[in-house]
Amino acid sequence: MKIKVNNEYQEFDGEITVSELLTKNNVEMPDMVSVQLNGEFVKRDNFSSTSLTDQDEINFLYFLGGGNF
Amino acid sequence: MSLTDEQLERYSRHIILKDVGIEGQEKILNGKVLIIGAGGLGAPIALYLAAAGVGTIGIVDGDLVDRTNLQRQVIHFTPDIGKPKVISAKEKIKEINPDIKVNTYQYLASAENISDLIKGYDFIIDGTDNFAAKFLINDACVMAGKPFSHGGILRFDGQTLTHTPGNACYRCVFKEPPPKDAVPTCSQAGVLGAIAGMLGTIQAAETLKFFIGKGELLVNRLLIFNALDMTFRNVTLKRDLNCPVCGQKPSITALTDYEQAACDLKGQR
Numbered sequence: 471m472k473i474k475v476n477n478e479y480q481e482f483d484g485e486i487t488v489s490e491l492l493t494k495n496n497v498e499m500p501d502m503v504s505v506q507l508n509g510e511f512v513k514r515d516n517f518s519s520t521s522l523t524d525q526d527e528i529n530f531l532y533f534l535g536g537g538n539f
Numbered sequence: 540m541s542l543t544d545e546q547l548e549r550y551s552r553h554i555i556l557k558d559v560g561i562e563g564q565e566k567i568l569n570g571k572v573l574i575i576g577a578g579g580l581g582a583p584i585a586l587y588l589a590a591a592g593v594g595t596i597g598i599v600d601g602d603l604v605d606r607t608n609l610q611r612q613v614i615h616f617t618p619d620i621g622k623p624k625v626i627s628a629k630e631k632i633k634e635i636n637p638d639i640k641v642n643t644y645q646y647l648a649s650a651e652n653i654s655d656l657i658k659g660y661d662f663i664i665d666g667t668d669n670f671a672a673k674f675l676i677n678d679a680c681v682m683a684g685k686p687f688s689h690g691g692i693l694r695f696d697g698q699t700l701t702h703t704p705g706n707a708c709y710r711c712v713f714k715e716p717p718p719k720d721a722v723p724t725c726s727q728a729g730v731l732g733a734i735a736g737m738l739g740t741i742q743a744a745e746t747l748k749f750f751i752g753k754g755e756l757l758v759n760r761l762l763i764f765n766a767l768d769m770t771f772r773n774v775t776l777k778r779d780l781n782c783p784v785c786g787q788k789p790s791i792t793a794l795t796d797y798e799q800a801a802c803d804l805k806g807q808r
Contacts, residue, residue: 477772501718509777511712529774531761533717534691534698535668 471524488528489518497530504531540565546638550592563751564592570750571595573660575648575676577624578602579735580666580690580742582614587743589632589639593750596632597642597660600624611732648672650794653679662749663687664742670716671797677702677709678794681785686749688742688757694728695766697738700776701745701757711779712761716797734766 472479473486475495488507492500505512506529512520522528542550542561546568553559553567570593574581577600588596604612604619604627612624619627625643632641648656648667653675657663663685665676673689680687686703702708741762748754759778764771784791 504712504714506712506774506776509775511779531712531763531774532693532696532698533670533713534693534696535670535673 471522473522474525474527476529482522486522487518488512488516488520488522491522491528492517492530495530502533504533505529506531540568542568546592549636553591558753559751563753566750566752567747568592568594570662570746571597571660572662572664572746573597573599573657574664574666575599575656575672576666576668577612577614577628578608578666578668579611579692579730579732580739581628581664582612583736583739584664584666584743584746585614585628585632586635587740588746589635591743591747592636593639593746595640595642595660597644597656598625598628599644599646599648599656600628601645601647611730611735613736648675650675650796653794654683657683657685660685662746664746665689666739666742673709674713674716674797675794678784678791681708681710682792682794688745690738690742692730692734692738695731695734696764697734697741697766698761698763699738699741699745699757700761701749703749703756703758705778706758707776707778708782708785710784710791711782712776714783731766737764737766 472481488505497503500517508527550564553564554561572588572593574584574596577598585596585598602624604615604622604624606620608615609617614631615627623645625645629641629643632639644656657679663676663680665673665687667673676687680702684704688699688701689709690699745756748756759776761774761776763774778785780787783789
């Protein structure tokens with residue numbers, strides 16, 4: 471199946487959860503990312519129980535500090 | 540208000556723009572902007588807004604200029620080391636454009652003072668370095684019905700969104716500050732100086748668009764860029780009706796100071 475991750479398609483053979491997708495995309499700290507799936511935010515507690523389906527669109531949005539430091 | 544000959548000359552490249560004109564320039568001249576943080580983001584923002592003729596610029600920052608700031612905080616110069624950032628910034632603004640009224644607030648924004656700070660301003664800009672301040676600015680602006688620009692930078696990445704009342708806020712995207720154990724990664728991260736300029740000038744452009752009332756603000760959108768690949772993406776956002784601060788039944792109704800742990804490098808500079 472194809473999933474659009476941050477605007478680019480990625481292909482997967484079997485079922486994949488949000489948590490697994492984060493791991494596959496080398497997101498080391500899931501606590502630092504908000505996940506938007508098809509326009510809706512996924513609660514952090516549901517990352518491992520939320521499975522993705524073909525043509526889903528998912529965005530990883532990171533906390534960015536910045537500015538002064 | 541009518542523009543003097545000198546103003547017509549100074550702002551001629553604005554005035555010649557169909558979407559600005561004399562009317563738009565007058566709106567900019569009447570504008571009051573509060574910049575919270577006179578650092579990497581606040582520096583280019585203040586320089587461009589001063590040059591553009593924003594009538595009143597307030598700057599909030601409790602820090603002194605440090606040598607490590609000079610790599611990106613372009614409003615501060617080498618002889619300014621040790622000087623309060625708000626004073627250093629005010630001096631440059633006045634040199635660029637003596638007509639600007641500059642208000643300086645040499646302390647950190649806090650739950651106690653932020654409502655008073657933002658009160659007299661039309662548009663607020665988040666140029667802060669820590670999540671505690673970012674959430675505080677968001678919550679205070681949402682509660683007071685003030686529009687603001689959020690900005691964040693790290694390493695080679697930047698992101699920004701503009702909030703106007705009734706639209707998605709920072710907390711719709713990020714519910715609460717990241718946990719403290721996420722801090723070490725942040726504090727070792729570093730930032731490419733020019734990124735601050737890239738993001739700060741986007742925030743400055745949003746501010747000017749807000750005043751002239753033309754174009755589409757970054758409302759209900761998060762603009763994210765990575766300067767290593769030099770890719771930009773827009774993520775469409777929806778206001779979260781369950782948002783703890785801007786939702787229909789907000790659970791946050793008073794301002795609080797979060798612990799300044801996240802991404803605060805002060806102890807390690």
